[in-house]
Amino acid sequence: MTLGPYATFIVTSYVSVATVVAALIIWVIADYRRQKARLRGLEAAGAIRRSGRSAAEVQ
Amino acid sequence: MTLIDLANPSRFLTLAGRILPWLVAITALVLAIGLYKSAVAPDDYQQGATVKIMFIHVPNAWLSMFVWGVMSIAALGTLVWRHPLADVAAKTAAPIGAAFTFLALLTGSLWGRPMWGTYWEWDARLTSVLILFLMYLGLMALWRAVEDPSRAARAAAVLTLVGSVNIPIIKFSVDWWNTLHQPASVIRMGGSTLDRAFLIPLVVMAIGFTLLFLTLHIAAMRNEILRRRVRTLQMLQASKSAA
Secondary structure, three states: OOOHHHHHHHHHHHHHHHHHHHHHHHHHHHHHHHHHHHHHHHHHOOOOOOOOOOOOOOO | OOHHHHHOHHHHHHHHHHHHHHHHHHHHHHHHHHHHHHHHOOOEOOOEHHHHHHHHHHHHHHHHHHHHHHHHHHHHHHHHHOOOOHHHHHHHHHHHHHHHHHHHHHHHHHHHHHHHOOOOOOOHHHHHHHHHHHHHHHHHHHHHHOOOHHHHHHHHHHHHHHHOOHHHHHHHHHHHOOOOOOOOOOOOOOOOOOOHHHHHHHHHHHHHHHHHHHHHHHHHHHHHHHHHHHHHHHHHHHHHHHO
């Protein structure tokens, strides 16, 4: 596969998309871990939901 | 299970936990096939290898409008049916839609420089997509600016529905005005004008990116539900402390 004289534009496009998609994936995973940790912290401190069920229990 | 059952955040969390691993695997597989087909696709007789930018530019451009469509349906859910997950769906779709719109603008600009001789032109298509990007950012700012979540949800829903006027303007801008951007060549009356050698990788990539959006959106909705539970527990704890 040869990309010709405009290889820089093609490679920059693909690298940009990969970078932004990777950032979105990292953001979603990190946010999930942060919210789970906060819920566990709150439950450990004695905060419980009105239903009595664990808020941090997510499949 | 009916659709209304899924309105329950706990049921949604259970369902999300079950389907997300499968969705991640299918998305990765489809994107891998799409990238392979894009890599082995032949050069265009006029554009040369720069046609490969199309395989990532078009799916991002399609999603920039599709995500706003999803947010508009969610906005109706917030305003009309007061669906408990509607605002969660709209709020979490906005940053993902903004990212896809940014990528559509960036890859379009990088494709435009070798093909048109310029990175940017203030024509109807490019300008209307830039407005869409700014509207995404404005919505995200609105959700953060209003402290009461239900007031923020209603204000954002109204703004989303008003902003949806821009979607047909983007779609038909190339037909209504004389623009540097090429007219529609995939979804158009009379069928696609693209050769199968380009159409197949493009369709596979479009499906892959749509699955990527679905995966990210469900995962982000799960996070938002957990964030709201954190907020509720903090308020319960604060009211207990005050009493």
